[in-house]
Amino acid sequence: MSIANESFRPKIVAFCCNWCSYAGADLAGSSRLSYPADVKIIRVPCSCRVNPMFILRAFERGADGVILCGCHPGDCHYTTGNYYTRRRMTLLFSMLDFLGVENGRTRVEWVSAAEGVKFSATMNEFVETIRALGPNVRLGDLRCRS
Amino acid sequence: MQELRKRAGELLADGTVARVLAWRAGDLPYNPEPAFFETEAELEHLVYDGFCGANLSKLMIEASKLEGKTLVCLKPCDTYSFNQLVKEHRVDREKAYIIGVGCRGKLDIEKIRRQGIRGIEAVEGAELDGPEELTIRTFSGEKKCAYRDAMLERCHVCKGKEHMAYDELLGESRDTKDAERFAEVEAIERMPAKERFAYFQKELSKCIRCNACRNACPACSCRKCVFDSTKFDSEQKANVDSFEEKMFHIIRAFHVAGRCTDCGECSRVCPQGIPLHLFNRKFIKDINTFYGEYQAGTGSDEKAPLTNYTLEDAEPSVVRERG
Numbered sequence: 001m002s003i004a005n006e007s008f009r010p011k012i013v014a015f016c017c018n019w020c021s022y023a024g025a026d027l028a029g030s031s032r033l034s035y036p037a038d039v040k041i042i043r044v045p046c047s048c049r050v051n052p053m054f055i056l057r058a059f060e061r062g063a064d065g066v067i068l069c070g071c072h073p074g075d076c077h078y079t080t081g082n083y084y085t086r087r088r089m090t091l092l093f094s095m096l097d098f099l100g101v102e103n104g105r106t107r108v109e110w111v112s113a114a115e116g117v118k119f120s121a122t123m124n125e126f127v128e129t130i131r132a133l134g135p136n137v138r139l140g141d142l143r144c145r146s
Numbered sequence: 147m148q149e150l151r152k153r154a155g156e157l158l159a160d161g162t163v164a165r166v167l168a169w170r171a172g173d174l175p176y177n178p179e180p181a182f183f184e185t186e187a188e189l190e191h192l193v194y195d196g197f198c199g200a201n202l203s204k205l206m207i208e209a210s211k212l213e214g215k216t217l218v219c220l221k222p223c224d225t226y227s228f229n230q231l232v233k234e235h236r237v238d239r240e241k242a243y244i245i246g247v248g249c250r251g252k253l254d255i256e257k258i259r260r261q262g263i264r265g266i267e268a269v270e271g272a273e274l275d276g277p278e279e280l281t282i283r284t285f286s287g288e289k290k291c292a293y294r295d296a297m298l299e300r301c302h303v304c305k306g307k308e309h310m311a312y313d314e315l316l317g318e319s320r321d322t323k324d325a326e327r328f329a330e331v332e333a334i335e336r337m338p339a340k341e342r343f344a345y346f347q348k349e350l351s352k353c354i355r356c357n358a359c360r361n362a363c364p365a366c367s368c369r370k371c372v373f374d375s376t377k378f379d380s381e382q383k384a385n386v387d388s389f390e391e392k393m394f395h396i397i398r399a400f401h402v403a404g405r406c407t408d409c410g411e412c413s414r415v416c417p418q419g420i421p422l423h424l425f426n427r428k429f430i431k432d433i434n435t436f437y438g439e440y441q442a443g444t445g446s447d448e449k450a451p452l453t454n455y456t457l458e459d460a461e462p463s464v465v466r467e468r469g
Contacts, residue, residue, distance in 0.1 A: 100343025
């Protein structure tokens with residue numbers, strides 16, 4: 001089991017808001033902080049741009065984990081966007097949990113433009129979590145698997 | 147039924163309404179269908195009995211665009227959907243004349259069949275003022291079945307016999323609630339993740355994507371639907387894999403979250419018998435626990451939970467912490 005897990009490189013999709021988290025990722029880079037290359041960042045104008053369908057589609061297309069980063073509540077560039085995100089994602093994650101999908105595969109983190117350290121730490125930790133969970137089987141196409 | 151026909155006839159005759167939206171007998175004794183009636187003569191086909199489960203409020207969207215008022219027959223639970231549609235500006239209250247019809251719970255033909263009663267030719271005792279027991283004529287003789295045992299799941303968790311909107315009331319309603327609304331959801335929540343997954347896998351794999359749930363749902367009334375978009379792989383077609391089955395139902399329920407009145411039409415119309423209301427009810431339960439009790443369609447001006455927020459809302463991580 002452990003051997004299989006070591007060779008397993010998860011695919012992680014990170015939705016980052018343009019104003020805080022994307023800049024946070026940028027800072028992590030310019031500060032020479034490392035985080036695994038398994039994380040693929042998708043820039044979105046605001047965390048509330050992320051439709052629940054985006055997250056499901058990422059899983060469909062083979063993602064093993066999806067993380068959504070936005071400005072801290074109260075700091076949204078558009079004033080209130082991330083408050084809506086917070087409600088939507090709480091409900092979506094709860095529904096995925098209800099359906100029996102491992103609830104560690106989805107996460108929301110608030111990362112500001114000044115938090116390069118937090119960004120890299122969050123990504124390192126998230127990749128570790130997903131690696132421990134193993135490949136995403138439950139939300140993919142099950143017909144081809146035994 | 148006679149009273150309803152008579153009253154509808156009067157209102158048509160004096161010009162108060164231009165048409166009547168009610169139920170017409172279907173091709174079988176237990177499948178009346180929604181119908182518009184424009185003349186008094188047509189009203190003889192109007193039926194109202196225990197099988198008239200169809201929620202007519204969604205049809206008021208089209209009727210609101212027509213000339214003149216439409217008389218619409220709404221059961222207590224349908225009025226929630228109606229109010230919600232008025233709130234969303236999909237239905238014009240001025241264009242509707244609501245007769246709040248009485249209800250003593252609606253019947254589910256599948257529940258009768260599941261009791262081993264097959265070859266049904268006629269069902270007696272389904273009227274509003276009928277007896278407590280149904281008499282079912284089958285080709286193998288007469289069978290009996292308690293009215294309560296044949297009721298739709300939604301009637302066992304009835305929201306109440308009060309009409310939330312009406313112009314006049316006709317007929318007595320009865321309280322039919324005898325189960326906890328969230329009991330089913332809670333039972334599933336208690337199962338281990340693996341079992342939950344297996345349960346939903348089993349249920350959702352029955353889906354044939356007929357879109358009956360989408361078409362019947364009063365909250366699901368956008369003119370353009372994401373499931374018709376060619377940009378997603380989910381445009382109208384059968385599910386190609388188990389992912390699509392789940393995605394369709396998660397998104398369907400998510401799009402009506404906070405607006406769903408829990409009318410139970412999705413489960414009633416599903417030809418495959420998938421308990422679709424579980425998804426909607428799970429969202430309602432979460433909304434109630436995280437953001438305070440909310441019932442869509444009561445007619446209040448309160449903002450819907452997903453178009454609202456507070457500074458102290460729970461973080462999405464509560465789901466993970468809850469375990």
